[in-house]
Amino acid sequence: MEDKLKKLSTSMDQEISKEKVFTKMDEQHILSRIKQDTKVPTNQPISFIPKLLTAALFLGIIFSSYLFFDNEWISKPNVFIKKETPVSPMLTYKISGEGSVRYSPYLDKGQLNIKLLIKNETSAKLKEPLSYRITFLNEKLVNAVGTKTFLVEPKNLPPLGPNERESITKQFVLTGEVVKEDLINAIQVDTISGTKALNTFVIDAIEIDAQITDKEVAEEKKEEPTQEKEISVGEAKQIFNQNLADLKDTFIKSGEKNNWGVDNPAIYEVAGPDFEPYVTENFSTNVLKKLLPIYYCQCDIGYLPRINQEVRFIVNSFNKNTIEISGIEPASDMKNIGYKWNFRLVKVDNKWKMDRWEETSLEGIDLNLTKDEARKLLTTESQNATFLKEVRLKGTTNYVFSVIGEEYESIVAISSSDTTLTHDYEVLKKE
Structure with missing residues (x-):
């Protein structure tokens, strides 16, 4: 503050020296008054001129100060501009x-x-x-x-x-x-x-x-027979995903072609050949034959695996002819229990085919999921999950999330043990 006052004083002095204190008209009035005052008898004290000079000087200072404030402070305001907080850069893929x-x-x-x-x-x-x-x-x-x-x-x-x-x-x-x-x-x-x-x-x-x-x-x-290269973990997952996508697509096309439904269940002998490019004889006999008659029930429960690609999606073993892979299908509102799936694919005539799959309920199994794994299980293309807190329900750790979709928002707890979902966890917590 002291430095600012010194700067102000110096600037005012400079401005006072630059600006004229008296105008031409002021000078004429002052001279005219002086001439009149010279006729006053000498026995009367001459006190008006010093007062006039003092007033004029004071007005000049005020006028100069006004110019200073007008030119310096107003034209160059001492405004502190708040720096914008830089936006955190988006994730850059390398x-x-x-x-x-x-x-x-x-x-x-x-x-x-x-x-x-x-x-x-x-x-x-x-x-x-x-x-x-x-x-x-x-x-x-x-x-x-x-x-x-x-x-x-x-x-x-x-x-x-x-x-x-x-x-x-x-x-x-x-x-x-x-x-x-x-x-x-x-x-x-x-x-x-x-x-x-x-x-x-x-x-x-x-x-x-x-x-x-x-x-x-x-x-x-x-x-020279073609030498096959060993596949990588990433390639093994891609092969599995492609095969599963082909199976789902074949179920859809077969249903449309044959009009399969509740009143017209699929017949294995008719639909089976459509799946031959993607499954082995072993899978066709032991899995497909049982699955086809119930697949087109038009019910809410799906019969094909819905494997989460972010959590416990593991390639257990692989070589140029065989892939063993496992994954988790988390609980959902329609089927509130999770499953662990195991798959086996084999190469037949230079083409990968599904040879076996098995599902096991997670009931009674403790996956010991982390908070981040639970978030990934609840996050999909159409909804996001935000962690709120951790609670204990029936002796099991549950993670509470705010789940927001395109047309809904809810609070849900997911079990770290078996992925079971609880919407009224506060009521359950009091029990």
Whole structure:
């Protein structure tokens, strides 16, 4: 405060020295008054002039101060502007990628095989499946391929989970010959989510096969059986999800085609062949045969597994021919008890098929779910869950959440033991 007063005093002094105290008219009035006062007898005291000068000086100071306040304080107000709190940045997905290209020249055409390996480096699951834009940067290569860019949109692949990978292969038949120099730094790949590119890289791993004839290629295929690569955990989950999606789609199409319903239950001998591309004979005999007659009951209880992909979704074992996987189907309002599912898929004639599935009730089993796992079980595409508190109900830990959907909002407690849901937990708590 003291520094501000000093600054104000200094500024006022400067302004007083700059501005005129008396106007021309003031000067004329003062001189005229002085002349009149000179005629006053000498025995009368002359006191008016000092008073007038003092008043004029005071008015000049006030006037100068007004100019100072007008020019300095009003034109440059001492206003503190509140800095806006920066908005927390949205989650940024980190995607890594690499690729390789293999060129196989033939007598009249060439074949370009591009393989991509993509990994989700973040600790969160992607919101949607990825697509890939391949751009050819070399003019000769563009002419041989017939396009500048090509968008690869893998079908039926789920969004990548934390640290999961996916492998994508795309083949192009070339109409012109290219050499290795045409492929160096000539293929760019953009990893896309929605309309946003999450990662861009240029393929630098290039292989060129020796030029061979179609006949030689056919004979090589006969002599050398294809060596199958081991799959990854992420690929195992993708295979399972694809198979389950195919089964659900087949149930729908079979029902529409044959008009299955309560009064017309499905007949295994009629519907069974529709499922042959996706299930083994073992599954068809032991599971499908029992499931089909009751599946089209038009009741609220579903008969197909609804596996949560975020909690305890585990690949127990896998190799190039077998996948063992397990998951949790949490309790719902329609079926207020959770289930644990175990699945087995096998490869038959180079195609993955469901060989076995088993469900076990979670009643009497303690999953010992964490608060975060409980939140994930209650969170879906159409509703969000916000944790409120932890309570004990019948000796079991329950997590209370506010669940908000598009047209509803409720308070629900979920059991950490078996995922059972309780809406009136306050009443139950008093019992």
